[in-house]
Amino acid sequence: MIPKTIRLSKSIVGSTEKDAIACVIDDSYLGMGSFVHEFEERLKKYLEAKHVICINSGTAALHLALMSAGLKQGDEVLVQSLTYISSFQAITAAGLKPVPCEVIPEICTIDLRDAGKRITNRTKAIMPVHYASRVGNLDEIYEFAREYHLRVIEDAAHAFGTIYKGRKVGSFGDIVCFSFDGIKNITSGEGGAVITSDDAVAQFVKDARLLGVHKDTEKRYEGQRSWEFDVTHQGYRYHMSNLFAAVGIVQLNRFEKEFKPKRQMIAKRYHEALSGIRGIILFPDDYDEIVPHIFPIRVLNGKRDGLRQYLLDNSIECGIHYYPNHLLTYYGARKGELPVTERIYSELLTLPIHPDLTLEEQDYVIEKVKTFLSADYAD
Ligand SMILES: Cc1ncc(COP(=O)(O)O)c(C=O)c1O
Missing domain, CATH: 3.40.640.10 (Type I PLP-dependent aspartate aminotransferase-like (Major domain))
Structure with a gap:
């Protein structure tokens, strides 16, 4: 469904x-x-x-x-x-x-x-x-x-x-x-x-x-x-x-028992389901210490935009955190100045995470990411 x-x-x-x-x-x-x-x-x-x-x-x-x-x-x-x-x-x-x-x-x-x-x-x-x-x-x-x-x-x-x-x-x-x-x-x-x-x-x-x-x-x-x-x-x-x-x-009252464990649980589930998959790099599995506001992954081999479009076509919103500031006109538009940042930027894709995300929705996101990265779609 x-x-x-x-x-x-x-x-x-x-x-x-x-x-x-x-x-x-x-x-x-x-x-x-x-x-x-x-x-x-x-x-x-x-x-x-x-x-x-x-x-x-x-x-x-x-x-x-x-x-x-x-x-x-x-x-x-x-x-x-x-x-x-x-x-x-x-x-x-x-x-x-x-x-x-x-x-x-x-x-x-x-x-x-x-x-x-x-x-x-x-x-x-x-x-x-x-x-x-x-x-x-x-x-x-x-x-x-x-x-x-x-x-x-x-x-x-x-x-x-x-x-x-x-x-x-x-x-x-x-x-x-x-x-x-x-x-x-x-x-x-x-x-x-x-x-x-x-x-x-x-x-x-x-x-x-x-x-x-x-x-x-x-x-x-x-x-x-x-x-x-x-x-x-x-x-x-x-x-x-x-x-x-x-x-x-009210939000502070809800944080420790509701928002924090839910965000941590979603991130752990993503990490477990996506680790070891070829073509992506995950951030560290430190979800007992951090309370993840976003869940970025790095998509290798120039496939970030393809995966992004595929997820959007399947009704999954995703984000790119962030367009590097040194590339903006107001801050000098100096392309090539920060090669590591520019490369990482081209790989970053953020998957849905918020305390209202259901397990069914998350499983659907995971399945779509895996499907795209399987040989059929990725090549
Ligand atoms: C890294 C970072 N710094 C600063 C801000 C600014 O916060 P606000 O949206 O409350 O102005 C944000 C908000 O999205 C952010 O992500």
């Missing part, structure tokens, strides 16, 4: 989220107030973090994190080219220069050997992107940052819930940014958060999300607002609304 279109990803929301939104509407205060405060407190507890500041998107979280890090206009930020456009746009929005780096092919996180060759006296930060929820060797990244005196802004948009050496991503490190957009490991509709133990960074981000108004956050959490205030730096309307936070609180 061919099912209806199998979604690549999906917002998993239902009656509990509806009730939470109704609560905010009954409360008649949709802006940033007690629900945002509660979401931040719960995230703090879950992540065992000192400061959590909720923002209205992951991109805005990265933007403010970069602005808060004490960098100067034109300073350079090392970042893998193979990432969502958000990482690059946040860097340029903060007046900084992204320096595209290669990735380690097996896990698609930043290749420090390559990054090391790109250090100049303007290099002031590194943005490791936790691609497909893997953090790579984060200890080495922090050592590298210490050696070159760099701030570390982790783009952890994919990695909510991932454990690294026994610790949750966000519970340690310099500045960590999550995304809670509609399809992430938890969603608040749209949203994001900056996590840090640096008091100065936290205060800067809190003020900057409210147009730079000094200590407005503290007032809003008491149901008040500032009328006479000072502003000392550029700010934005980047705060989270109570509506979004109410959804986020």
Whole structure:
């Protein structure tokens, strides 16, 4: 039986989220107030973090994190080219220069050997992107940052819930940014958060999300607002609304028992069913530690686009994460500059994963991948 279109990803929301939104509407205060405060407190507890500041998107979280890090206009930020456009746009929005780096092919996180060759006296930060929820060797990244005196802004948009050496991503490190957009490991509709133990960074981000108004956050959490205030730096309307936070609180409650085990189980099933098949390379089988936001595979021998079309023809959505940023006009369109990234990009294909995917749907995806890769189709 061919099912209806199998979604690549999906917002998993239902009656509990509806009730939470109704609560905010009954409360008649949709802006940033007690629900945002509660979401931040719960995230703090879950992540065992000192400061959590909720923002209205992951991109805005990265933007403010970069602005808060004490960098100067034109300073350079090392970042893998193979990432969502958000990482690059946040860097340029903060007046900084992204320096595209290669990735380690097996896990698609930043290749420090390559990054090391790109250090100049303007290099002031590194943005490791936790691609497909893997953090790579984060200890080495922090050592590298210490050696070159760099701030570390982790783009952890994919990695909510991932454990690294026994610790949750966000519970340690310099500045960590999550995304809670509609399809992430938890969603608040749209949203994001900056996590840090640096008091100065936290205060800067809190003020900057409210147009730079000094200590407005503290007032809003008491149901008040500032009328006479000072502003000392550029700010934005980047705060989270109570509506979004109410959804986020419900999603966080559902995460450990529902979303996390389901995502891990689906990834393990894919891994088991597809390992050993000729013509593809799988990412590592580390699904007890990571909470996979996406499930990319590498399709060899120039067969990626063929498999993609075949899956689409069979009502299976698939994705390509990501078109390398150094190939974009705004970032120089320098084809040939990062050969590893360009090769890996041409192989990447993302298969459906979300907590609503049924086993029957997943078996159908697996069967179609195997059929295509069998000699009849692949040659
Ligand atoms: C790697 C990466 N960074 C940053 C973001 C930005 O998050 P948001 O969509 O919440 O702005 C995303 C979102 O898809 C992402 O995948």
